[in-house]
Amino acid sequence: MRVINEHDMERMFEYIKKTQETEFRSPSQREMQRKLRMTPPRCLRYTRLLAERGKISIENDGRIFLPHKLRVDANTPIPFGSAQLACGEASYLDERFEGMVSLPEIFTGSGEFVMIRAKGRSMERLCVRSGDYLVIRKQHTADSGDIVIAVRTDEWNGEQTDGTLKKYVLSDNGYVLRPYFDDDDEHDDIPFTEGYSITGKLVTLVRKY
Numbered sequence: 001m002r003v004i005n006e007h008d009m010e011r012m013f014e015y016i017k018k019t020q021e022t023e024f025r026s027p028s029q030r031e032m033q034r035k036l037r038m039t040p041p042r043c044l045r046y047t048r049l050l051a052e053r054g055k056i057s058i059e060n061d062g063r064i065f066l067p068h069k070l071r072v073d074a075n076t077p078i079p080f081g082s083a084q085l086a087c088g089e090a091s092y093l094d095e096r097f098e099g100m101v102s103l104p105e106i107f108t109g110s111g112e113f114v115m116i117r118a119k120g121r122s123m124e125r126l127c128v129r130s131g132d133y134l135v136i137r138k139q140h141t142a143d144s145g146d147i148v149i150a151v152r153t154d155e156w157n158g159e160q161t162d163g164t165l166k167k168y169v170l171s172d173n174g175y176v177l178r179p180y181f182d183d184d185d186e187h188d189d190i191p192f193t194e195g196y197s198i199t200g201k202l203v204t205l206v207r208k209y
Helices: 006-023 029-036 040-052
Strands: 075-086 099-104 113-119 133-138 147-153 160-171 174-178 196-206
Touching (some): 006 040, 075 160
Antiparallel strands (some): 113 133, 133 196, 147 196
């Protein structure tokens, strides 16, 4: 009897879901084989198993769909308040929230979210400006190229305190947190190994003019 790797199946499901949320389509078998580093027979088998479990559906032509597609008329409630997130040096991450706002699900995708206000200039070249309202999906993993909240853990008491918004990048020396100032100066990457962990990913932002 062939062993089922539940972790790989969950990775496949998350990749299908992420592709639909960000590109409004589902990935092909070839894309999943390349991204998840699976052989064609294994990829097809796990796809069918996900369908049998009701997590996805497969059309006659092989196209994959999630049971619940993103709806334009569905709203996502998001905690909102005076919290600010540093887009520069990591600083205390204030997570006090005062109320709720709603955004259409088609802009956020599915998941659990918070809205935090950006503070600082280190992400201006990626169009994140100080004062923008950032919609963050709570998650603890990310792919290279994602813009993430990275929180530093206090080495004395083990509590997560300082947070920053940076691009999570796989460099020649491992994963780093990379700033994108809107200037011609060179700015150092932050090694991700220096006590940081990911607590969320930027999915969209709201800007007041």
